[in-house]
Amino acid sequence: NAGVMQNPRHLVRRRGQEARLRCSPMKGHSHVYWYRQLPEEGLKFMVYLQKENIIDESGMPKERFSAEFPKEGPSILRIQQVVRGDSAAYFCASSPPVFAPFNEKLFFGSGTQLSVL
Amino acid sequence: TQLLEQSPQFLSIQEGENLTVYCNSSSVFSSLQWYRQEPGEGPVLLVTVVTGGEVKKLKRLTFQFGDARKDSSLHITAAQPGDTGLYLCAGEPPDYKLSFGAGTTVTVRA
Numbered sequence: 001n002a003g004v005m006q007n008p009r010h011l012v013r014r015r016g017q018e019a020r021l022r023c024s025p026m027k028g029h030s031h032v033y034w035y036r037q038l039p040e041e042g043l044k045f046m047v048y049l050q051k052e053n054i055i056d057e058s059g060m061p062k063e064r065f066s067a068e069f070p071k072e073g074p075s076i077l078r079i080q081q082v083v084r085g086d087s088a089a090y091f092c093a094s095s096p097p098v099f100a101p102f103n104e105k106l107f108f109g110s111g112t113q114l115s116v117l
Numbered sequence: 118t119q120l121l122e123q124s125p126q127f128l129s130i131q132e133g134e135n136l137t138v139y140c141n142s143s144s145v146f147s148s149l150q151w152y153r154q155e156p157g158e159g160p161v162l163l164v165t166v167v168t169g170g171e172v173k174k175l176k177r178l179t180f181q182f183g184d185a186r187k188d189s190s191l192h193i194t195a196a197q198p199g200d201t202g203l204y205l206c207a208g209e210p211p212d213y214k215l216s217f218g219a220g221t222t223v224t225v226r227a
Contacts (some may be wrong), residue, residue, distance in 0.1 A: 004159070009157075035217075040126070040219060040220075041219050042121070042123075042205060042217035042218050042219040042220060043160070043205070043207075043217040044217070045214045045215070045216075048214070056214070059214075091159050091160075093159075106162070106215065107162075108159030108160050108161070109159050110157065110158050110159050111157075111158070111159050113157075
């Protein structure tokens, strides 16, 4: 997981506030994935982005959640009007431009632990 | 949704003992990956298995992919405290969205 940088590591928000989670992929990687992990649950796919494009957001709630991966800068996962149920660890992963099967294709960051009070 | 079930959910053993964790699904996967995750960190890939019946060894860890490519197991020989962590399996369906199991939390006591 070296090279995928997520910040902040811990984020505390009160109900109704906005949360912004950032992810800088590994150098040379142009594909970014966001996953959410709840205690004693596996990672759940949220959204898949390439530079300036959302490829698949089928795992992301339709309301309050949005994601972007601009041409310059990190990918942002934005949660508006947070609720307690949004408390979770959010992981970002990146992969190289060619999604080669059978290779080590996903590298994960250390995650952002979001706590909603 | 292709569901992956991992068992057991928790496993606590003494240093030096062997252990096996399982990953089962009713779906066929083109490949299956095992990750280890430590508290406060992201998952780190251990191995990818591709061929039905394939067995891969990584030092004291042995990974097996079922003949039908629906299940997999991870066996650790002579476990050490450094093996402690959450072990996740993830299946690769025809698309890119890996399906993760809920994981097995392994604790190796010194």
